[in-house]
Amino acid sequence: MLLEVKDLVVEVEGKRVLNGVNLAIREGETHVLLGPNGAGKSTLFLTILGFPKYEVVEGSILFKGEDITNLTTTERVQKGLGVSFQNPPTIRGVSVRDLLKFESKQDSDEELNPRMQELARKLKFSDEFLDRDVNRGFSGGEVKRSEILQLLAQEPLFTMFDEPDSGVDIENVELLAEELNVLLDKDKKPGQRRKAGLLITHLGYILNFIKADKAHVLMQGIIACSGGPDEILEDIRKEGFKGCVSCAQCNS
Numbered sequence: 641m642l643l644e645v646k647d648l649v650v651e652v653e654g655k656r657v658l659n660g661v662n663l664a665i666r667e668g669e670t671h672v673l674l675g676p677n678g679a680g681k682s683t684l685f686l687t688i689l690g691f692p693k694y695e696v697v698e699g700s701i702l703f704k705g706e707d708i709t710n711l712t713t714t715e716r717v718q719k720g721l722g723v724s725f726q727n728p729p730t731i732r733g734v735s736v737r738d739l740l741k742f743e744s745k746q747d748s749d750e751e752l753n754p755r756m757q758e759l760a761r762k763l764k765f766s767d768e769f770l771d772r773d774v775n776r777g778f779s780g781g782e783v784k785r786s787e788i789l790q791l792l793a794q795e796p797l798f799t800m801f802d803e804p805d806s807g808v809d810i811e812n813v814e815l816l817a818e819e820l821n822v823l824l825d826k827d828k829k830p831g832q833r834r835k836a837g838l839l840i841t842h843l844g845y846i847l848n849f850i851k852a853d854k855a856h857v858l859m860q861g862i863i864a865c866s867g868g869p870d871e872i873l874e875d876i877r878k879e880g881f882k883g884c885v886s887c888a889q890c891n892s
């Protein structure tokens with residue numbers, strides 16, 4: 641198993657948000673996390689990444705079989721965890737180019753390596769754009785493309801995507817999805833896939849371009865149900881999260 645979340649209970653600023661979450665994701669798998677606004681999806685991501693505000697009251701997080709519950713965020717990133725944020729912060733004084741060099745372990749005085757230059761071009765970033773401060777004045781779509789470009793520099797083993805398609809136009813969703821598939825090893829044959837990921841989506845549009853293996857619905861602080869992404873999304877589209885409430889109650 642690449643990532644295992646076991647009976648995770650999490651409090652944020654004294655408020656209990658997760659109440660016993662269980663999740664297991666193997667190498668090569670892409671899972672989808674669904675759930676109503678405020679259910680705790682981003683909280684789960686930030687807890688897996690080890691942000692100090694998210695206090696693990698009970699339970700554990702295992703990565704490649706190792707308990708990482710008490711590691712720092714930097715240590716987790718070094719082990720191969722990555723995330724694309726819903727609303728990443730502006731980093732004044734740090735250019736996209738500098739951040740990319742840092743993330744791809746290059747020296748700051750070197751030219752950006754050819755692989756990253758090619759990926760930047762593919763994601764429609766000009767040379768001038770790479771010299772701008774990270775996220776400063778970026779449009780919604782530029783923020784999302786820049787997040788993906790940074791992940792391509794890091795090449796994490798396990799990537800969490802928080803609504804990668806929100807605010808992105810149709811053409812750019814396809815472009816982003818192509819690179820997400822690379823980050824998830826979906827461009828490789830099933831037996832050769834090593835990377836894995838977890839993706840939050842509300843409307844599921846991006847799943848037209850990414851083949852997810854399993855979906856989970858987070859409700860009332862637990863995983864209320866898990867199953868085939870198409871089936872679960874269709875139920876939610878028809879009935880909203882009404883049907884998930886009773887599942888949350890029987891599973892809690």
Ligand SMILES: Nc1ncnc2c1ncn2[C@@H]1O[C@H](COP(=O)(O)OP(=O)(O)OP(=O)(O)O)[C@@H](O)[C@H]1O
Nearest residue numbers: 652653655657675676677678679680681682683684
């Ligand atoms: N730093 C914080 N301080 C106080 N409450 C917080 C904090 N972070 C999250 N919460 C609360 O925890 C709950 C879960 O929030 P979270 O952002 O994880 O939900 P979500 O499922 O990602 O929602 P959405 O679909 O709207 O993005 C919400 O009620 C939110 O207000």
